[in-house]
Amino acid sequence: MTVESSNQKTGIVAALRVPTAETCKDRLAASGQWLLGHLLPPLVVLASLLALWEILCSLPGAMLPAPSQVVRETWDLIVMPFYDFGGNDVGMGWQVLASLERVAYGYSLAVLVGVSLGVLIGKSTWAMRGLDPIFQVLRTVPPLAWLPISLAAFQSSNPSAIFVIFITAIWPIIINTSVGIRNIPDDYQNVARVLRLNPYENFTRIMLPSAAPYIFSGLRIGIGLSWLAIVAAEMLIGGVGIGFFIWDAWNASMLSDIVLALIYVGLVGYLLDQVVGFIGRRVTRGTSA
Amino acid sequence: MNDRYLIIDNVNKIFQSKKTATHVLDSVSLTVKRGEYISIIGHSGCGKSTLLNAISGLTTATDGYVILDGKEVNTPGPDRALVFQNHSLLPWLSVYENVALAVNKVFGARKSAKERDEWILHNLEMVGMSHALTRLPAEISGGMKQRVGIARALAMQPKLLLLDEPFGALDALTRAHLQEEVMRIQSDLNNTVLMITHDVDEAVLLSDRIVMMTNGPKATIGEVLDINLERPRNRIELASDPQYNEYRRAVLRFLHEKQQKVAPLPKAGSKTMSTQEEAKERAG
Numbered sequence: 001m002t003v004e005s006s007n008q009k010t011g012i013v014a015a016l017r018v019p020t021a022e023t024c025k026d027r028l029a030a031s032g033q034w035l036l037g038h039l040l041p042p043l044v045v046l047a048s049l050l051a052l053w054e055i056l057c058s059l060p061g062a063m064l065p066a067p068s069q070v071v072r073e074t075w076d077l078i079v080m081p082f083y084d085f086g087g088n089d090v091g092m093g094w095q096v097l098a099s100l101e102r103v104a105y106g107y108s109l110a111v112l113v114g115v116s117l118g119v120l121i122g123k124s125t126w127a128m129r130g131l132d133p134i135f136q137v138l139r140t141v142p143p144l145a146w147l148p149i150s151l152a153a154f155q156s157s158n159p160s161a162i163f164v165i166f167i168t169a170i171w172p173i174i175i176n177t178s179v180g181i182r183n184i185p186d187d188y189q190n191v192a193r194v195l196r197l198n199p200y201e202n203f204t205r206i207m208l209p210s211a212a213p214y215i216f217s218g219l220r221i222g223i224g225l226s227w228l229a230i231v232a233a234e235m236l237i238g239g240v241g242i243g244f245f246i247w248d249a250w251n252a253s254m255l256s257d258i259v260l261a262l263i264y265v266g267l268v269g270y271l272l273d274q275v276v277g278f279i280g281r282r283v284t285r286g287t288s289a
Numbered sequence: 290m291n292d293r294y295l296i297i298d299n300v301n302k303i304f305q306s307k308k309t310a311t312h313v314l315d316s317v318s319l320t321v322k323r324g325e326y327i328s329i330i331g332h333s334g335c336g337k338s339t340l341l342n343a344i345s346g347l348t349t350a351t352d353g354y355v356i357l358d359g360k361e362v363n364t365p366g367p368d369r370a371l372v373f374q375n376h377s378l379l380p381w382l383s384v385y386e387n388v389a390l391a392v393n394k395v396f397g398a399r400k401s402a403k404e405r406d407e408w409i410l411h412n413l414e415m416v417g418m419s420h421a422l423t424r425l426p427a428e429i430s431g432g433m434k435q436r437v438g439i440a441r442a443l444a445m446q447p448k449l450l451l452l453d454e455p456f457g458a459l460d461a462l463t464r465a466h467l468q469e470e471v472m473r474i475q476s477d478l479n480n481t482v483l484m485i486t487h488d489v490d491e492a493v494l495l496s497d498r499i500v501m502m503t504n505g506p507k508a509t510i511g512e513v514l515d516i517n518l519e520r521p522r523n524r525i526e527l528a529s530d531p532q533y534n535e536y537r538r539a540v541l542r543f544l545h546e547k548q549q550k551v552a553p554l555p556k557a558g559s560k561t562m563s564t565q566e567e568a569k570e571r572a573g
Binding site: 194205 | 345346347364365366367369370371373375377379381382390391394395425445
């Protein structure tokens with residue numbers, strides 16, 4: 001470790017003293033190589049897949065649009081993501097934002113309730129014995145199966161969709177949090193006992209940070225499930241939202257729109273996952289190492 | 290009072306499980322002077338850690354009591370700071386923050402923020418860790434972690450410092466280095482220290498008295514050896530000191546003749562023995 005860093009230091013010093021064209025070239029070459037190694041493979045695969053898709057869908061009798069046709073037919077949607085012609089006729093950006101808003105409400109609620117319940121189950125053996133069997137059954141219920149009952153309860157589509165997000169995302173959060181709380185090493189608890197931390201200090205200074213890696217893996221699974229559920233739920237409840245957009249496009253036989261929407265759904269889902277992963281890495285710095 | 294600073298009186302510990310009761314400690318009694326450095330040595334599973342935990346309050350004795358500075362102890366507290374074998378630093382806190390957690394809790398009401406900050410820095414400087422204040426435990430070596438653990442314990446200004454095999458997980462060179470540091474710090478602060486160890490050399494080098502424990506179950510104090518060696522002690526000079534070697538022999542004789550290990554040891558209530566420890570013991 002120390003040897004390595006001292007080597008690095010001397011390396012930097014040398015580079016500063018002699019900023020020759022040679023070293024610059026070397027660096028350019030190195031970063032170029034990195035880009036080549038990491039960008040080239042996905043680009044090649046993507047290009048081949050698009051080519052295959054193009055060929056297959058250009059054959060006579062093909063049912064689905066080829067990529068070139070998708071781009072041609074959805075060009076307006078691609079270049080104008082934020083148009084608003086009133087009603088449901090809004091750009092893809094608005095559709096995605098409407099879905100994201102529902103996810104934000106449902107997911108935030110799930111985080112609050114899920115972490116609290118997870119801590120309770122992790123701390124209390126009685127709570128675990130009482131709640132765990134029920135949770136184990138409920139968590140296997142598919143998200144959309146909750147929709148009719150929540151529509152009946154809320155009598156309105158938006159809260160129902162939010163509830164579906166909530167009930168979908170909460171299980172992994174509860175389960176991971178409780179496992180994290182139960183797995184707090186005795187050593188950390190001994191430190192808390194020697195220092196005589198009060199229950200609040202123990203919770204915020206020891207328990208939460210110690211369980212954070214588990215909690216965040218639950219949060220990450222949860223956000224993925226939320227996004228899966230919202231697209232499905234919106235297909236049924238209508239209004240604005242990327243899920244309903246897909247359903248609407250299907251009814252209007254605009255297959256190219258559906259393809260574009262799927263790309264949006266995939267990219268946004270990926271981004272959500274990355275954001276939660278990034279926050280998790282920042283918050284749990286050092287803990288998981 | 291100072292001669293009877295720590296009194297361990299007739300401490301028994303019985304671990305009760307559904308079917309069996311394991312009598313780990315049997316009538317352990319010991320009196321420690323203020324400022325004394327005591328090592329407790331014995332075979333694995335003899336209940337050394339149980340004794341230390343009973344003194345720290347992390348476990349309660351089934352019978353008997355522990356009195357420190359005139360007060361009975363039965364719950365853990367910062368007046369008996371522990372240094373754990375596995376350092377037990379909180380991995381999400383930096384070196385500074387780990388010590389700060391203890392200092393702020395113990396001195397939060399009595400010292401100003403500035404005084405506390407100085408006190409934290411002072412203790413980290415004492416163990417030679419000033420250069421790594423913002424590092425996380427995962428980013429420093431095992432020896433450094435143990436230094437921070439010692440700084441955290443010292444920073445609580447404990448009446449009694451409890452060291453649970455503090456150097457057990459370190460390589461021989463790092464261990465020797467840290468032993469020197471502990472001797473230096475001890476000569477400045479003159480703490481009352483109770484240290485568990487497996488290492489005969491370490492015990493003779495550091496201690497004023499060595500407490501040798503018999504094998505469990507029903508472990509108790511077998512012999513107590515006074516170490517009358519001049520301080521400061523130097524390990525290289527001591528290596529050829531006949532008195533030092535006589536002490537070593539006395540401890541080795543106790544461990545390997547009088548308390549020959551009878552395998553297998555009962556597992557309940559004692560730490561499970563790692564193969565490393567086993568090997569070390571066989572080698573003596």
